[in-house]
Amino acid sequence: MTSIDQVLEHLASNHGRILGKLIDFAAIPSVSTDPAHAADMRAAARWVARALESAGPFTVRTIETPGNPVVYAEWLGAPGTLTVLVYGHYDVQPADPLEKWSSPPFTPTLRDGRLYARGVSDDKGPMLIPIEVARSYFAVAGTLPVNVKCMFEGEEEIGSANLDAFIRDNTKLLAADVVLSADGAMWRIDEPSLTVSSRGLVGLELTLAASSKDLHSGRHGGGVANPLHAMATLIASLHAPNGRVAVAGFYDRVRELTPTERAAIAALPFDEGKYLAQVGAPAPFGEPGYTTLERQWTRPTLEVNGMWGGYTGPGQKTVIPSEAHAKITCRLVPDQDPAEVIALVTRHLESHVPPGTRLSIAPDGHGARAAHIETAHFALEAAGAALYAVYGVHPLIVRMGGTVPISELFQRRMGLDTVFFSFSTADEDYHAPNEFFRVHRLHEGLEAWARYWEMLAETRR
Amino acid sequence: MTSIDQVLEHLASNHGRILGKLIDFAAIPSVSTDPAHAADMRAAARWVARALESAGPFTVRTIETPGNPVVYAEWLGAPGTLTVLVYGHYDVQPADPLEKWSSPPFTPTLRDGRLYARGVSDDKGPMLIPIEVARSYFAVAGTLPVNVKCMFEGEEEIGSANLDAFIRDNTKLLAADVVLSADGAMWRIDEPSLTVSSRGLVGLELTLAASSKDLHSGRHGGGVANPLHAMATLIASLHAPNGRVAVAGFYDRVRELTPTERAAIAALPFDEGKYLAQVGAPAPFGEPGYTTLERQWTRPTLEVNGMWGGYTGPGQKTVIPSEAHAKITCRLVPDQDPAEVIALVTRHLESHVPPGTRLSIAPDGHGARAAHIETAHFALEAAGAALYAVYGVHPLIVRMGGTVPISELFQRRMGLDTVFFSFSTADEDYHAPNEFFRVHRLHEGLEAWARYWEMLAETRR
Numbered sequence: 001m002t003s004i005d006q007v008l009e010h011l012a013s014n015h016g017r018i019l020g021k022l023i024d025f026a027a028i029p030s031v032s033t034d035p036a037h038a039a040d041m042r043a044a045a046r047w048v049a050r051a052l053e054s055a056g057p058f059t060v061r062t063i064e065t066p067g068n069p070v071v072y073a074e075w076l077g078a079p080g081t082l083t084v085l086v087y088g089h090y091d092v093q094p095a096d097p098l099e100k101w102s103s104p105p106f107t108p109t110l111r112d113g114r115l116y117a118r119g120v121s122d123d124k125g126p127m128l129i130p131i132e133v134a135r136s137y138f139a140v141a142g143t144l145p146v147n148v149k150c151m152f153e154g155e156e157e158i159g160s161a162n163l164d165a166f167i168r169d170n171t172k173l174l175a176a177d178v179v180l181s182a183d184g185a186m187w188r189i190d191e192p193s194l195t196v197s198s199r200g201l202v203g204l205e206l207t208l209a210a211s212s213k214d215l216h217s218g219r220h221g222g223g224v225a226n227p228l229h230a231m232a233t234l235i236a237s238l239h240a241p242n243g244r245v246a247v248a249g250f251y252d253r254v255r256e257l258t259p260t261e262r263a264a265i266a267a268l269p270f271d272e273g274k275y276l277a278q279v280g281a282p283a284p285f286g287e288p289g290y291t292t293l294e295r296q297w298t299r300p301t302l303e304v305n306g307m308w309g310g311y312t313g314p315g316q317k318t319v320i321p322s323e324a325h326a327k328i329t330c331r332l333v334p335d336q337d338p339a340e341v342i343a344l345v346t347r348h349l350e351s352h353v354p355p356g357t358r359l360s361i362a363p364d365g366h367g368a369r370a371a372h373i374e375t376a377h378f379a380l381e382a383a384g385a386a387l388y389a390v391y392g393v394h395p396l397i398v399r400m401g402g403t404v405p406i407s408e409l410f411q412r413r414m415g416l417d418t419v420f421f422s423f424s425t426a427d428e429d430y431h432a433p434n435e436f437f438r439v440h441r442l443h444e445g446l447e448a449w450a451r452y453w454e455m456l457a458e459t460r461r
Numbered sequence: 462m463t464s465i466d467q468v469l470e471h472l473a474s475n476h477g478r479i480l481g482k483l484i485d486f487a488a489i490p491s492v493s494t495d496p497a498h499a500a501d502m503r504a505a506a507r508w509v510a511r512a513l514e515s516a517g518p519f520t521v522r523t524i525e526t527p528g529n530p531v532v533y534a535e536w537l538g539a540p541g542t543l544t545v546l547v548y549g550h551y552d553v554q555p556a557d558p559l560e561k562w563s564s565p566p567f568t569p570t571l572r573d574g575r576l577y578a579r580g581v582s583d584d585k586g587p588m589l590i591p592i593e594v595a596r597s598y599f600a601v602a603g604t605l606p607v608n609v610k611c612m613f614e615g616e617e618e619i620g621s622a623n624l625d626a627f628i629r630d631n632t633k634l635l636a637a638d639v640v641l642s643a644d645g646a647m648w649r650i651d652e653p654s655l656t657v658s659s660r661g662l663v664g665l666e667l668t669l670a671a672s673s674k675d676l677h678s679g680r681h682g683g684g685v686a687n688p689l690h691a692m693a694t695l696i697a698s699l700h701a702p703n704g705r706v707a708v709a710g711f712y713d714r715v716r717e718l719t720p721t722e723r724a725a726i727a728a729l730p731f732d733e734g735k736y737l738a739q740v741g742a743p744a745p746f747g748e749p750g751y752t753t754l755e756r757q758w759t760r761p762t763l764e765v766n767g768m769w770g771g772y773t774g775p776g777q778k779t780v781i782p783s784e785a786h787a788k789i790t791c792r793l794v795p796d797q798d799p800a801e802v803i804a805l806v807t808r809h810l811e812s813h814v815p816p817g818t819r820l821s822i823a824p825d826g827h828g829a830r831a832a833h834i835e836t837a838h839f840a841l842e843a844a845g846a847a848l849y850a851v852y853g854v855h856p857l858i859v860r861m862g863g864t865v866p867i868s869e870l871f872q873r874r875m876g877l878d879t880v881f882f883s884f885s886t887a888d889e890d891y892h893a894p895n896e897f898f899r900v901h902r903l904h905e906g907l908e909a910w911a912r913y914w915e916m917l918a919e920t921r922r
Contacts, residue, residue, distance in 0.1 A: 032776075033774070033775060033776030033777060033778065034774065034775060034776065035775065093778060094772070094774060094778055096772075096774070097675075100674075100675075158776055158777060159777060185680075198679075199679060201679075201779070203777050203779075210742060211740045211741045211742040212740065212741020212742075213561075213740070213741060213890065213893050213894070214558075214561075214892065214893040214894065215740055215892075215893065216863060216891065216892035216893070217762070217764045217766060217790060217792065217892075218659075218660060218662075218792060218861070218862045218863025218864055219646075219757065219861075219862045219863055219887050220740065220757065220862070221757065221762040221764050221792050221862060222747045222748065222756035222757050222760055222762040222792070222862070223736075223745060223746075223747060223753050223756055223757045223862075224737070224740060224742040224744075224745060224746050224747070225704075225742065225744075225746040226764055226765060228696070228765040228766075228767075228768045228787075229696065229697070229699075229700055229764075229765060231693070231768070232692070232693040232694075232695075232696035232697040232765070232768070233693075233697040233702070234693075235689070235690065235693035235697075236690070236693040236694040236696075236697040238690075239690055241694070241815075241816075243686075275684075276685070279672045279673065279674070279676055279681065279685060280672045280673020280674060280783070281671060281672040281673075281685040281686065281817065282817060282818075282819065283685075283686075283816065283817050284684060284685060284817075285684075285685050285686040285816055285817035286683045286684060286685070287683065292684050295683035295684055296680065296681065296682065296683050296684045299683055301678070301682040301683040303678045303682050303687055303690075303779075303781060304687060304689040304690060304693070304771065305678060305689075305771050305772050305777070305778060305779055305780050305781070305782075306689075306770070306771035306772040306773045306778070306780075306782075307689045307692070307693070307768065307769065307770055307771060307785070308768065308769040308770070308771075308773040309767070309768055309769070310765065310766050310767035310768060310769075310788070311555070311557075311766050311767040311788060312767045312769040312786070312788075313494070313495060313555060313557070314494060314495060314496065315493075315494030315495065315619050315825075316494060316619060316620060316664050316766070316788065316790065316825050316826070317494065317554060317555055317766060317767070317788075317892070318662070318664075318764075318766055318790050318863075318864075318892060319766050319767075319892050319893070320764060320766070321766075321767075322741070324768070325773070326689075327771070327772065327773075327777065327778075329678060329777065329779050331678070331679060331682050331683070354702075355702075355744065355746055356742065356743060356744050356745075356746035357743075358743065364776075364777050365777070400679070400680075401679045401680045401681070401682060401683070401684075402677060402679025402680055402779075403679055403779075426680050429674065430677065431675065431676075431677035431678075431778070431779060431780055432674050432675040432676065432677070432780070433674070433675065
């Protein structure tokens with residue numbers, strides 16, 4: 001029996017224990033965006049540090065940042081082999097709307113082979129996998145096949161605002177040959193895939209004020225501006241009716257797809273009707289001239305993520321509110337610059353302020369550029385081989401509509417490429433109620449990471 | 462010493478006790494729009510019934526409706542004189558946004574001669590006045606100058622939905638010569654006024670659904686419609702940029718002002734700059750071709766009172782929500798029909814549904830028509846005389862932008878006119894945080910109601 005077979009056997013015999021650990025981990029409500037969960041963030045960081053300490057002879061450090069700490073671990077006992085830097089995050093999205101959850105978001109619940117809980121797919125399940133793979137290697141062989149550094153952050157869901165400075169200040173500590181991200185998601189459950197690009201992200205929040213206090217709509221209605229009408233007009237001005245972003249200059253730096261790239265995307269199996277049924281939408285919608293996959297993967301967007309003002313409770317309240325609010329994020333593609341996009345959107349908003357209102361804008365973090373890895377990269381090829389060993393099929397080469405700021409950060413700060421090697425699947429509702437993680441994917445992920453490290457150990461760059 | 466002088470003296474010597482009662486009354490959070498306050502509604506009704514029972518030989522009944530009860534009282538011991546029907550309401554607006562209150566909304570607090578609490582101006586202070594005037598008349602003279610019926614409802618802030626049927630079913634019980642409303646408000650603190658018209662009201666709530674669940678804006682952004690964008694476009698379509706309502710047919714039945722009416726409004730003292738400073742608005746805004754007072758008093762409006770969807774908490778959540786919502790009310794003027802206006806707005810909304818979304822509309826009650834009373838009405842003239850006796854000036858004849866459905870109901874069901882005789886003032890933030898009632902207005906109101914009943918007793922129709 002070879003070492004890898006022993007490791008796989010050890011992992012298989014620990015499936016129940018590992019699932020139990022994930023249930024324990026996912027019960028911590030580590031919602032990074034909400035200050036009310038500050039203590040839970042510390043608890044989650046401690047949990048991760050203890051998991052790493054107990055896994056084997058890792059050197060583990062909890063490193064403070066101006067926000068939530070980074071949990072770092074390293075084992076460098078395989079001289080002459082590669083060093084990989086494993087990335088993941090222990091923070092999760094907010095759980096609201098709570099009433100739409102079938103079981104409480106922080107009471108992990110097994111139903112039909114799925115574990116339901118906020119954060120279980122993004123990213124607690126996927127990030128637990130390499131920790132447990134290391135535990136099995138240490139238990140069986142006393143060593144790992146490659147040198148492993150782990151870096152688990154607690155601010156991914158709020159834009160990883162402190163990560164840039166952290167990487168800048170710790171390039172020596174983090175030095176590696178490649179980044180392996182346990183974050184990200186395969187696009188579909190029945191087709192293993194590897195992701196070669198992800199979109200960037202910038203955000204801002206805007207407020208339109210029309211009066212210094214809420215006004216009675218009987219006494220004042222017709223007299224002064226209603227900021228909700230103004231907000232509707234302003235938000236409506238951001239898109240053409242056909243869905244194209246109407247902000248001047250927004251598309252100027254966008255790198256158009258080559259005919260080859262378009263053909264590769266068109267060749268992927270994608271059933272639009274099935275997709276629409278899955279999300280419960282009556283029709284696709286968006287920028288004309290591009291397929292749905294092209295729009296989601298390779299075109300920038302401007303999305304309002306929240307809009308509110310006035311009375312939103314049950315019944316009627318005849319008020320003209322003093323203010324209206326909206327949150328906006330843009331997904332970016334190569335070669336858009338986050339700061340420039342914020343400037344363009346800001347200029348658009350400022351030049352479209354409806355009469356009788358005052359605009360204020362708060363940028364939401366500094367954003368992240370889009371990221372890209374070459375298909376022929378050694379670590380991407382090894383990842384493909386590992387997936388082939390587990391699934392018996394060659395993975396599809398796909399792109400990601402979402403944003404994982406780390407790949408751009410590691411590229412810019414350290415010249416490192418990132419391979420997304422996550423066993424989350426894009427349909428697991430990870431930013432919506434009833435997030436889940438498939439238990440069989442946990443098992444497949446354990447095998448795949450074990451094989452991946454083995455294959456990387458055999459790689460000569 | 463005449464009877465009226467004794468009554469006024471008795472009232473004056475009870476100012477402190479009466480203020481204490483108002484503090485007690487205003488501490489009950491009788492928010493009719495919120496089902497969570499159902500028990501408080503019952504408590505407020507009991508409080509009113511007990512106040513009437515203790516005031517004198519009233520026959521008091523708490524009469525159930527499908528919603529909150531009507532507290533009814535009568536004393537018919539003055540045969541040969543008029544019978545007046547006093548109207549008021551014991552329910553209040555919601556208190557949110559709570560964080561904008563300087564003192565808790567249901568902990569009535571005295572500051573600088575003002576009593577701060579939700580509902581203290583609309584309508585608990587004003588409706589307590591006739592009860593306490595009756596108490597003093599009974600204490601001093603054992604009788605009232607006229608026959609008095611009181612009808613205090615608990616659903617005014619939610620459109621008085623059950624009042625129509627109540628009046629229809631109780632025309633005998635309620636029979637009177639005129640309705641005296643303790644609800645309504647004088648338009649300005651330094652100029653006593655009488656109101657001859659009020660606007661009507663209809664409302665609806667709409668929802669735009671784009672998908673069956675909240676979607677991650679990274680994975681799905683650009684693929685399907687965002688209901689917040691769609692809601693912005695739909696709401697923006699309801700008005701022309703200049704503020705005129707863009708719903709086809711909306712103005713068709715509106716009775717235009719006569720040149721005489723326009724001149725009367727123009728002759729009123731109204732300082733637009735002062736008004737804008739008071740509400741903290743940078744400029745007036747609304748339908749072109751009309752002055753600000755004309756727009757607020759005599760022109761119909763369509764106002765969004767609430768609009769919401771997506772993530773509205775602190776920080777960022779990159780979600781495309783499944784739904785967006787809005788609440789709309791229209792203020793109506795003669796001769797608009799509430800049902801017809803709802804039909805017109807519904808038709809507009811249905812014909813402007815943005816692509817990729819589904820619209821649903823829920824009408825909010827059946828609405829109320831605008832109301833009007835002739836300037837030469839005997840009870841309006843007596844009211845003017847009473848105000849002259851208290852203030853030493855003739856009251857201004859003004860209009861009301863708000864809605865008091867009862868005047869239209871009493872006119873339609875019983876042929877009765879309504880005089881608004883409230884000592885609330887329009888600047889008392891009664892649908893906003895920090896609602897207050899001026900203590901000196903409580904005192905003036907007590908004197909004015911005592912004089913008003915006396916003068917009505919001398920009236921021969």
